Each structure stands twice: as C-alpha cells, then as structure tokens.
Amino acid sequence: MSPETPVLSVEHLSVRYRRGRRISNALDDVTFEVQPGETVGLVGESGSGKSTAAKAILGLAPVYAGFIYFFGTDITHLPFKERRETYRQMQIVFQDPYNSLNPTRTIGDTLSEPMEAFGERDHTATRNRVYEMLERVHLPTSAANRYPWQFSGGQRQRIAIARALMLAPRLVILDEAVSSLDLSVQAQVLNLLQELQEASALSYVFISHDLGVVRHMCDRVVVLYRGRVMESGPALTVSGRGSAHPYTYTLNEAVPVPNPDAQQARRAAAGSVTPLPSDTMKIRDEQCVFAPRCPWNQPRCWSERPLLRPAYPDGVVACHRYPEWQSEIARSGPLDAHVLPATERR
C-alpha cells in the first residue's frame, strides 16, 4: 500500500471496565488503521465495543493495553494538556442530536467554543469562521443566534458536524452520527459528509450498526463482535457475498433489504429460524468469542482463540474455519446453516 503515514493507527488496543467484581473486555486486541482521505467503518451490534473505540481514540476512556498512533505519534496515554493539542486535528460527532448541543447556549456560542478554547481572541475572525462553517453545512447564518430547540434533528446533526470542523481537523470520528435520523434526512447528511470529505481530504472513522449505510460510505470496514475484530477488509467484500467470517455473514443475512423478492428468497431458504442462543455467556480468553452462536463451530473454536490472518486481497479474518465454512453453505443451501445443530452447544 501507500507508504504515507496513516492518519490513525490502532494496534492491539484493549479497554477493560470493572463493575463490582466482574471485569469485561470492552475492547480486546483491536487493530486497524485509517489512511488519509479514507473512510473506515467500525461495524457491530450492541456490546461490540465500537463506541468504546471512539472514546479510547479520543482519550475519553482509559486504555488497558495497546497503542494509538495519530500521524505516527503515540497518543495512547497522553495527559490532558498534550491530548488537547490533538483535538485540533481530531474531532467527533455524536449520535444523539438532542443531547450533543448545550440547550442554554446559542448555536453561535457553541460553535465558537472550540476556537475560544484554543486561544482565539479575535471575535471577528471567530464569527466569520462560524458563518463559514454554517454555510458549508448548508444552514443559514442566522442560525448562529438561535437555540438548539429551534432546529430539527437533522439540522442539529449538521450543526454538530460544523462544530467538529471548526478547527479544520484531519480526522473526524462519526459515532453513529446518522443512526437516529430519518431516512430522507440521513441521505442529506451522508451526502454532506461526502461533500466535506472531498473538499478537505478528511478521513472518517464511521461507526455504525447499519450495514447498508456502512457499505455506502466506507472504503474499508472493520467488523467487531464483543470487543474483538472478526473481519476487516474492503467495504464491498465485507458487506457482500465474499465476507470471510461467519458473524459477518450472519449480519449480512439478517439485515433486511428493501426488496420484497430478495427477502422472500431468503426466507424460503432459511426455513424455520431457530434463535441463536443468548450472547451473554461468559467468554474465556482462549476461545473464539463467536463460538457459542456460530453454526459452524468445532471443538478447536472453543479452546483456541483465532488470530487475524489474511483472507482475501487486503482483508483479514479471525476464524479457524475459514474458508471451509463457506463450502458448507454451498453444500447444504444458503441459509440452512442458520438452524443451529443442537449438539454443538456447550
């Protein structure tokens, strides 16, 4: 690949939380990188650790092990004073548009805050920048004098995006930034994000549970499950038939597409869908974290943790049974495998 320094490089990152006596691995040995101008997707369901990854990268969660490099500099355990400097280059847009803007301050005040925090004293310069950013997100400049409650969810997300871009960062983390938006509004915001990226060579970390959106927006995708990377590769491969990990496959098949014929075909092939057993089982370190729910699991999956290894061009997978499990589908029909063999449960 290109010899340029990646904008962000996450290596073997682990984050642990303790609640009472229980220790949970929110993130466990996660590795990925973001090249300049690239959009990398972090995909997973609840408990996958994708939001924790965002917090760890921003220094809002303590890192237990591993490293985070930003333009080659190790920022993993930086104290706030130095961490602060990175915020000029690295910003975030959160999920909840109703919660991410201080309701007691005007939009203009909220947008000026990053500049003031970093020492900008020239009010005119700040104000001009505020207007400039409002225009770039296609909002009227009069918005600066209004309060958040006067705007819709989609408009608030655009304001949040404007805030993130005030300091002209190189990397923006989008933590489920469009997940709570309606379809039509989502399309507008996604288009805006693409537009902004093209204009300024931004890199994005796009966190989402929505595979369709991820497929549309991302160059590469990292699939997380219970804190570990299952698979990582080009977006089209990961979100298509060529995915290498059983979990990715399960995800892909589970997402309903707006096409009644396709859905009907899936249903016909699936037969009766037996529920996958609850995923709150205790997981040991030395096993594959997806084994309890995997239709193709074998004894080795329970005793040995699979490491990430090359799967297809530019892709890696953490699975003992790749590529054999794929032929097992071909053998018994696309989705019969969804029916869990009762004997394989621990």
Add this chain to the structure above:
Amino acid sequence: MFVPESPALLRIVGNRLLLSVPLLLIVSTLTFLLEALIPGDLARTIVGPQGTQAQYLQLKHSLGLDQPLITRYQQWLENVSHGDFGASLFNHEPVTMLLNGRLSVTLSLVIGSTLLAAVVGVLLGIAGALRADIAGTAVDALSMVGLAIPNFFLGLLLIALFAVAIPLFPATGYVPFDESPLDWARSLVLPVVALATPGIAVVAKQTRDSMRAVLERPFIRTLRAAGLPRRSIIFKHALRSAAAPVVTVLGLIFIASLGGTVVVESVFAMPGLGGLAVQATTQHDLPLIQGVAVYFTALVVVVNLLIDLAYGWLDPRVRVE
C-alpha cells in the same frame, strides 16, 4: 407464583447493622466532642456569673473537666459501652433510668404519628393521582397548609378547639397504656394529630407524584393494552412501583417526628424524651442530652433498617446486588 429465592435480604440486614455501629459511635462521639470543642466553659455556665471561683473549680473537678480530653473520652467510651451514660447533673439519677421511663411516651407519639401520616397520606395521595382535577388541587392546598403551620401553633389551636372550647380530649398529660387503654388513646389523639399533620402533607404529595409518574410509564400501557382491569393495574402494579419513594419518605417522617416530639411534648406537657431534652438543655445537663441523642439515633437506625428491608421486598433490582 413464580417467586425467586432471596437470600440477599439477609445480606441487606447485615449491611445495615454493620453501618449502624459506626453511626452510633459517631453520634455519641459527636455529642461528646461538641461539648468539648465548642468555645464555652460548661462549668462556668452552670455555676453562673454569681458563682465563686471555689465553686467553679469544685464543679469542674466533679465533672471531670479538669482532665485532658483523651482521658475523658476514653473513660466516657468505656462507660457508654457498658450502657452507662452517667448521671443527670441536675438530679443525679442515672441517665438510662430517666430515659427508659420516658421511652414509651415518645414511642407512642412517634409511631402513632407515622402510622397516621402513612394511612391518611397514602389514601389522599392515591385519590389525588386518580382524580386530577378536584381531589388533586385539594391535596395540593392541604399539603401546603399542613406543611406551613408550625406544630406548636397547630397543637395550641387543637387544644383551644378540642380541649378547651369543646372538651373532647385532655389538653395536657399522658395516661400509660396499662392504666387505661381508652384514656391512653384519648391523651394521644391531639398530640399525634399535631405531630402527624406535616407528615400527612408530605406523604400525600409524594404518593401522588409517584403514582402519577408511574402511571405514565410504558409498562402501564402494555398492561392496559393486554386487557388487565383498571383496578388491578392501579392498586397492584402501579402502587407497587410507586411505593419505594413513599417508603423512603415515611422513614424521613419518622425521623422528623422524633425531632417534632421535642416541641409537641412541651405543648401538651407529656413526660417523654423530647420534653426531657428541652429541660436538659435549659439546665445544661449534658449527660442527659447525650443520652437522648444516642437513643434517638438508635431509633433512627432501626427505622432505616426497616426501610432497607422494605426496599428489598419492593424492588427486585436491589436484591440481586
């Protein structure tokens, strides 16, 4: 019906008892230290400006005040651990004996008033929650007035109306239960009402707020959609979920009533711990006040324990921890 095991309740009791020992220790120590640390000379105060220096020194010695603080504290701790709170400075009788004699009076008052507040308050609160218009504003108004009238004023009004103008109840005094249960009850009515009124107001308001909040929750809508009759939803499901804050408030009412007895017992001339505390204060009878403080705190501990148990029963989430 499907009920899980709950060994956690024992744990709750154990926890609370464990916390209580330091609490009692702290309160007792606090009362001791206050006397020692507050600027002011107790012996001088008792002797008064007219007392001679000889009297002052003699009193100081007999109170043990001329010894270093640590020694006094150790001695005092040792005594207290044997249940010896010393003797009243005024009449030289053992403190514990004086207190025990009056405990039943105060307990009758406080338990009576908490019960009254609970029953009347909860009923009013439910009524206020169900009928938003008339009963609701009535509850609001009564609550406000009930909280604003000082208990001594209310007590005096009650005496003026129901003991003097219409001689239904005795104006003052207390009749022990074993002497005459009926007279015992009659002597308690007015003081209990005076003591309970702010409690009724608070409980009614809390019950109403809790019920209203619970009735807005999604699970109420689910149960309704599933067809459960209204009565069952309100009195079984809603009440159960609304109960926890009300129970907390009842505990606070109990504690507040303990404080209230100090005034109410004076108004109605009842021979309880509260009246004794006032007397002791005016007479600077420190051992006696310290004794009252520890007794009151012990009662608070018991009440807190009961609340914890009630919580555990009401809210399954607590049990799991």
Add this chain to the structure above:
Amino acid sequence: MSVLADQIAIGPASRSHQSVRLLIRNPVAIAAITFLGIVTLVCIGAPVTAPFDPLHQDLERVLSGPTAHNLLGTDTLGRDVLSRLIYGGRRSLLSVLEGVAVVTALGVPLGLAAGYAGGWVDRVLSKFAETLMAVPALIIVLVVLAVLPQNEDAAMISFGLLGIPAILRVVRSATLRVREDLYVAAARVSGLNHVQIVERHIFPRVWGPVIVQASLFAAYALLFETGIAYLGLTADPSTPTWGGMVAEASTVIQRQAWLLVPSGTLIALTILAFGLLGDAIRDAVVIGEGGLARRAPRSVVTKRDHDGDIAEPLNGRSGLVLRVRDVSVSTASSAGETPIVDRVGFDVYAGETLGIIGESGCGKSVTALAVLRLLPQGLRVTEGHVYWQGDDLLRMTERSFDELRGSSLAYVSQEPQSSLDPAFTVGSQLVELIRHHQRVSLRKARSSAIALLRQVELLNADQVARTYAHELSGGMAQRVAIAFALAGRPKLLIADEPTTALDVTVQAEILGLLRRLQRETGMALILITHNWGVIADICDRAVVMYAGQIVEKSGIQEMFHKPLHPYTLGLLKSHPSLAEPRSRLSSIPGNVPSPGSWPPACRFSPRCRFVTDACVKAPIPLIDVGPGHASRCIRVDQIFAKASA
C-alpha cells in the same frame, strides 16, 4: 423518545429567560414574592416602621385585642404586638438567612464535586451525606444550645450544617444528569478543562434546582427557628421573637385567645410563602424543560361527527378484521388544538400483515394508539370510526372496549424492557393475564404461561418465568412482550416499531417469530416502522404516511417496484442499499413539516420536484390509481408514465 416528543418540536431544556417569564406569569409566585418582600422590608426598617418600642410596657393596656391604638393588640405586659412582631421578624429572617447561606455555600460545591468527579470522591461524599442525614438535627442543636445558651446564631449555623446532605443530594443528582449529556463530552473534545466545563455547561443547568431547594430550606429554617424560640431556648422572655410570642400567648389562651393569632398566623404565612415560592420556581424550571400543557382532558371522541354508529356493511371481502375510516387526532391543550393525524383510513384482513411506514412526526404511532384507545394525556380523537366486527370502537363505552383489550386487539411497543412491570416476575404477570382472559385454575394458568413462553421461542421457559424484566436481554424481553400480547389469543396484533431498539440479528429473529405466529394463529398484524427493509420482509400490504396523512397505499410488490407517489419514490431512492456505493444519494430536499405548520394543499409540495400550480391550490384527495393502489398525488399519470422505481 416518547410519542409526543416526535410530533411537537419543543426544546428539551429551559433557558433562563423562559423560566423567569413563566415564573412571572404565575400568580401564586407573584403573591409569595410580594408577601416576602413586604415582610422583609418592614422588618428591616423596624426603627422606622414599628409604631412602638417593643420593650415598652403599658400596664394600662394589658391583653387588649386589636384597637386603634394597638393595631394587633397588646401582650401580657401591655407591649404592642405589632412592634414586637416587626422586631422579632428581624431576628427570624436573619436566622433564616444564616441557615440558607451555610447550607448553599457548602452544599452546592460539595454536590457539584460529588456529581462531576464521580469515583471515590462521590462515594465518600455520599456516605458522608447518608450518615449525616441519620443524625437527628434538633438534638444536635440542643446540645449546642446547652453549651452556648441562647446563642441563636450558633444554633442556626449548626442547623445549616446539618441540612447539607439534602442539598448535596439534589445538586449531585442534577449534576449527574447533566454530566451524561453528550455536549459535555463535546466540550471536552473542544479543549475545555474541567473548571470551564463546570462553569459553562454544568452549573447553568443546576442552579434552578438549587434555588428551589434554597427556598424550601428557608421554609424549614423558619419552622425550626420559631420552634426553638417557642421553647424559650434562644432568648430571654422580654426579647421579642415570633416563637416566643406564641409561647406567651399559650399561657393566656383562656383570657385572651386573640393573642395567639397574629404571631401564629404570621409564622404560618411566611413559611407558606417560602414553600409556595419554591414550588413555583420548580414548576417554572420543569415546564421550561417539557413544554407540554399540564391540564389536558382525557382522550375522548368529540361529538362532532354526525354519522352516529352506522356500521359500514362488509361488502364482499371476507376476513375483514379492522376498518379504519377518517380518524383524526389532535393535541388538546390550553394553547389550542393542533392536528397530528388527519383523516386516516385503511383496512386489515385476517392473516395478513399491514405495514404503516413513515418518518418521525408522520403520525403513525399516534394512529395506532388511537385505534387502541391508549392515547396519552394531551391527545384526543376528534373524528373518525374504527370498525371491528360491526362495532365502532371509538364510540363504545370504556367497559365494552376493555373486554376487547388483549382478547381481540393486542399491542407490542418499541422498548421491550420498559414495557414490562419491573416489580413482578415475568411469569407471574403472564399468569395474571392468562387468568384474566380465561377463567382457569392457577395450575392451568401456570402451564399455559410456560407454553406461551415456549411458543415465542424462549428455550428455558421455566427459568425465564422466574426472571424480572431487567434481567432479560432486549430480544428476550421483546419475546416476553409478544407472549403477553398473545395471552388473550387476539385476532389483531398492533406492533409499534417492535424491532427498532434491537440488534440486527435479533431483529431478524423477532420478525421470523412474528411471521410464524401469524401462520399458526391466523391473526392479523399491523406493523409500524420506519424501516423499509422490515416492510419488504414481512408485510403483505403497506401504507405510507406523511405529515399526518396517508399518501400511498398498495400491495407490497407494487410499493417497491412501482411506487406512485413522489414521496415514496424519493424515500426509496434515498435508501443506501439501493444506491451505488460511494455515490451521492438521491435525497429529498427540505424537512418534514411539523404539526401546526403543515402546508395547506399538498403537504409534500414544498419538497416535490414535480410540483405544479394545481398542487398548491386545494387539498389533495386520496385517489385510486390501480387495483388495491391509492395515491395522494394528482400528477400520477404525468410523473410515473415513464419513470421506473
């Protein structure tokens, strides 16, 4: 998000101007502030305002009632009551100030620290507060007074110190709530340090509750101060104190009952004023945060409709289960009525699934609640009919409709865990439901409950029956909720966004479950969602809603392959799954209009690229555009002749 939060665009938190304005409009608050102001001014200006020297005895006028000479009468030594009240007020108000000052100066910073810092700081402070709350305040103050006799300042300061836990807890919980808000994290990432964050983002949201608590504490402080004054612990009998004057009056009740009135009433009124002020401030702060009218009538159908109970004949089509016609729902508040749902109508047949799809604010959830007669306070059905086997559900008595609940019509909502009663086990609730619908013994009900749980694919049914809602995962809780809905063997199940809050893999399972249950029981299903994939997966027919209206109705194949409304078309084209990766999505410009600002004629016209003059002239009816296909667009023929989905 609540149903109403979607519909009405009202801000989620107060601004100070808004709160103050609300306060000023509250007559109770005005009265309280005025009263307190007058009392304070009169008492402060005692040398000027008091007609007499409070210590001056006039033994000729002992215990007189109100006269021209002494407006409020005289006491046992002929001293003027009014003057003594005024001078006494100075002491009382000063004491209140001392108590409030101590409690806020210490309680607020400690509460902020506990709430913001969290961790061990919070634990230590909370334990400290808990311990202090168990200490009987009055007794400690008595100890202080025993050592420092008649020192009211010492007593009030001690009282203030002992009151810290209450304020600490209030400030702590307010801080905790605000700290969770995402804009605090955003401020951190903008480069602000902790002090700046507390000052700019935390404190402005917290001072409201602080003022409320301070006001309420002032009421308690006054109550307390007059109490110890009554007991004679704070001053000698000649010094005027409010409490002391009540004590004096108590000794002469029989001779001059009037003496009790001025002091007692003044104390009660002042305490009342503080209390009312605190409540009024709390209401102002809270209303600023919610915005909904407080007093709204229960949801009831108005008598506006003249058709009465004419049941529409079920013509031809067998298996019709539900017929909704012209149902409209409005908010009903003191600010007026705003329509949320506008003359919605559709049919549902046995064994089929009807999807209602739309974005937030279109009124789909409200429609469902209207059919189920579960509209929350503040919403009302204003017209329309809902026919169920010949009866109009909206015009039945409450009692008759209750019989249909659960046994004919059932409901499953969006948030699975919060739709189950947290205080009872899942099994016991299910048993209760079963016994309500069928008169069976407890044993039979229990086994039916287990069977139901198995039917919704919960494998360890016995174990699940013994769990509480909070112990279940989202998927399991939703299955339980579906079991609840099935307990009465309904003929129609209305599911409002049943999978929105669930993970994707779980969603697929739940949808599969619903399909299977339908096959097994033959019940009809109305599925409300915003997700086109879900519609494609499970629905036979679908209805698209926009701005309170139905804009398109059709069978599922046609909906996707041949949509005949610009809105439907625009939505489908903006779906990422149907677009070229990394390309620009086709998007509908503009925003959904909120209730109250719906455009007059075609509500979609401001955003429609096919708009003409005819579209904005008159309201657009729902037009039949094919078999089983209707569209609220007058330009269907021109737009869709060549266009393909």
